[in-house]
Amino acid sequence: MQTLLLILGFVWLGHSGSVTLTHFWDCNGMGCDSSTLQPWNPSLYRAAPGYMPQDPKNHGGAKYGEQMWLVGAASDTLAHMMGGDDGCCGHDSDSGGCGQCALISVGNSINSGWKALVMKKSRCPPNSNGCENGKAHMDLAIPGFDNLQYSTANICGQSGTGMSKDQSGCMGNWYKKCSNTQQCINDCSQLPGNFKESCRLFSGWGWRVGNPTGTFEVVRCPQAFKDYIQSLFGPDGPHGGGPSPSPGPSPSSQCKWGDACLPYSQDCATGCPNQADCKWSWASNDSAGGPTGRCRCQSNPNTSCGTSPGPRPSGNYNWGDSCSTNHDQDCAQVQGCTDCRWSWPKNESSGGPDAKCRCKTQLSFSFKDYKKVLHRLPQAPAKRKKMLI
Numbered sequence: 001m002q003t004l005l006l007i008l009g010f011v012w013l014g015h016s017g018s019v020t021l022t023h024f025w026d027c028n029g030m031g032c033d034s035s036t037l038q039p040w041n042p043s044l045y046r047a048a049p050g051y052m053p054q055d056p057k058n059h060g061g062a063k064y065g066e067q068m069w070l071v072g073a074a075s076d077t078l079a080h081m082m083g084g085d086d087g088c089c090g091h092d093s094d095s096g097g098c099g100q101c102a103l104i105s106v107g108n109s110i111n112s113g114w115k116a117l118v119m120k121k122s123r124c125p126p127n128s129n130g131c132e133n134g135k136a137h138m139d140l141a142i143p144g145f146d147n148l149q150y151s152t153a154n155i156c157g158q159s160g161t162g163m164s165k166d167q168s169g170c171m172g173n174w175y176k177k178c179s180n181t182q183q184c185i186n187d188c189s190q191l192p193g194n195f196k197e198s199c200r201l202f203s204g205w206g207w208r209v210g211n212p213t214g215t216f217e218v219v220r221c222p223q224a225f226k227d228y229i230q231s232l233f234g235p236d237g238p239h240g241g242g243p244s245p246s247p248g249p250s251p252s253s254q255c256k257w258g259d260a261c262l263p264y265s266q267d268c269a270t271g272c273p274n275q276a277d278c279k280w281s282w283a284s285n286d287s288a289g290g291p292t293g294r295c296r297c298q299s300n301p302n303t304s305c306g307t308s309p310g311p312r313p314s315g316n317y318n319w320g321d322s323c324s325t326n327h328d329q330d331c332a333q334v335q336g337c338t339d340c341r342w343s344w345p346k347n348e349s350s351g352g353p354d355a356k357c358r359c360k361t362q363l364s365f366s367f368k369d370y371k372k373v374l375h376r377l378p379q380a381p382a383k384r385k386k387m388l389i
Contacts, residue, residue: 016217019136023145026154027161031122032090032098033233044237046160052198063222066117073122073139075131088226101221106214110206142202143195147172175210182206255281255305261295272297317343329357
């Protein structure tokens with residue numbers, strides 16, 4: 001009977017149970033895509049970068065209250081319960097289930113109420129640890145979460161993979177140094193481009209162990225999810241969804257420059273070969289006395305004034321532990337940030353969608369301070385007066 005149902009493409013909607021979860025990102029091709037690639041070319045058999053976790057808000061919204069869309073490798077036992085191949089997103093002659101979805105939750109997590117909608121895109125065969133016959137298992141594809149100690153098929157670093165092998169495993173053993181994935185979220189910054197945000201989205205779930213037992217329910221994949229995944233891989237290999245955004249303007253085009261600062265002031269303390277180029281500067285969309293105003297080195301090619309960050313966080317945030325550096329996430333937009341902390345709105349949890357690193361304390365050196373030291377600079381007073389009007 002089960003074989004007949006699979007042939008007919010039947011989906012056991014509402015079927016539910018326990019499932020063991022793990023994570024990986026080895027850049028290798030997904031099993032459901034192997035028959036799509038025509039003619040066969042191993043150099044094109046890669047996981048499409050767009051298979052990284054997605055926020056449903058960017059695709060029309062959640063259907064089941066889920067916080068993210070994921071793809072993964074399902075054990076045969078779980079794939080049989082999910083049903084036959086959908087037809088949208090590849091084919092698996094061994095166990096079916098390609099393009100089918102399960103709604104998954106993890107009770108033992110910081111955000112125990114979160115749900116992930118997971119589409120099968122690959123097979124976890126019975127000879128793999130945890131995927132033996134009779135076991136429901138899903139290995140989730142998350143950039144940065146490959147455990148290089150045990151990964152046997154990692155090809156990251158090869159052409160078309162979008163990241164190095166080391167980057168693919170930057171969060172792979174998070175459980176050895178953090179009590180949950182949220183605490184290691186800053187390690188996602190090691191990933192290139194928009195892989196960072198997908199890593200942070202998953203990390204915000206707050207898994208407490210690397211192989212939690214969750215619950216699943218077989219549901220229909222939203223058409224928007226199927227359309228998105230289908231667009232990422234074709235007969236000629238992966239399409240779109242790459243990690244690198246278009247290059248932005250050069251640093252010099254982002255800055256406006258004023259008069260000289262004292263040598264070695266602020267950002268000129270290092271990386272400024274000619275201290276005569278240490279000048280007051282600010283973002284092109286800000287004013288000289290605005291929040292981006294700062295002494296910078298005009299001749300340093302890496303100098304960037306960024307953009308005006310707008311108002312700093314108000315008292316409507318709860319503040320947690322310090323982030324790894326004073327320029328993580330939103331702290332990077334605050335010039336002179338001296339206390340970068342994990343924070344979240346008071347009406348949300350510490351792992352909510354708006355939780356991130358923000359600047360709690362900022363260096364007090366200001367435009368007024370700059371004006372006070374102008375008289376000590378070896379320049380004509382008339383020139384300085386003109387600049388400050």
